[in-house]
Amino acid sequence: MGKAAIGLVSLASLALAGCGVPGQQGGPNGLERGETLLQVSATGQAETKPDEANISVGVSSIGATSEAATETNNQKINAVVGALKALGVAEADMQTQQLSVSRIGYGANRNKFEASNTITIRIRDVSKAGAAIQAATRAGANLLSGPDLRVSDPEAANKGAYAAAYKTARARADTYAEAAGLKVVRVLVIRDGGAGAPPQPMVAYESADMVAQRAAPPPVFAGSDRSQVSVSVDFALAPK
Secondary structure, three states: OOOOEEEEEOOOOOOEEOOOOOOOOOOHHHOOOOOEEEEEEEEEEEEEOOOEEEEEEEEEEEEOOHHHHHHHHHHHHHHHHHHHHHHOOOHHHEEEEEEEEEEOOOOOOOOOEEEEEEEEEEEOOHHHHHHHHHHHHHOOOOEEEEEEEEOOOHHHHHHHHHHHHHHHHHHHHHHHHHHOOEEEEEEEEEEEEEEEOOOOOOOOOOOHHHHHOOOOOOOOOOOOEEEEEEEEEEEEEEEO
16 A cells, blocks of 8 residues: 555634633643643544455346346356456455346337346455456446445554644644743643545546457556544643
8 A cells, every 4th residue: 555645734723721720730621720721623634545446347138038137147247257256356355236137118128037247346456457347348247337446444544644633733732832922731632533534536437338349458547545534632831
């Protein structure tokens, strides 16, 4: 997985308050006598390259009877699965998404039956996503959607964002303390604001027939996902 490039976005909200009763030790919010409370909220961002892709591939077949449509479809989907396995996709990374058999009630195939089988495959190397699409369509897949590009370990990707958020909060606190003629003496509380949902990369979709006609696999660009986390920190300020 690529290294995260860290960007900072600061949203500071502060509250300056006295420590309560003069002369009292261990006042509200954990403040000592003569200390002032400063509350700062900040966010941090990290950009990470997706390292896996999810693709839905499937086969739809038409037959005079439900049995005929199903048998034909089973043969085709097994060929698709075989092509993906030959490419290195493990069976554990394949999951059946939908199976259906239905009578067609309109058009040239009215009163015939349509059978379909769609599976989701997990490609653990984004650089092989195009080859997987090509292998599936060449083997007979005529249903295709994706790829859905993801970061396999979002918590690890967010580590840089967590650090960035705290550093931003501390820098803000130092700035406000300096302006008020004070200094930061303690960190009282750190509140994790959680991670926001990263924006999904935009992917152009093509029909399976268009993909199958290509001599080379379709390009799949990983791009990058941006994750964002927030933190709230309570600082104790005191005179210099």
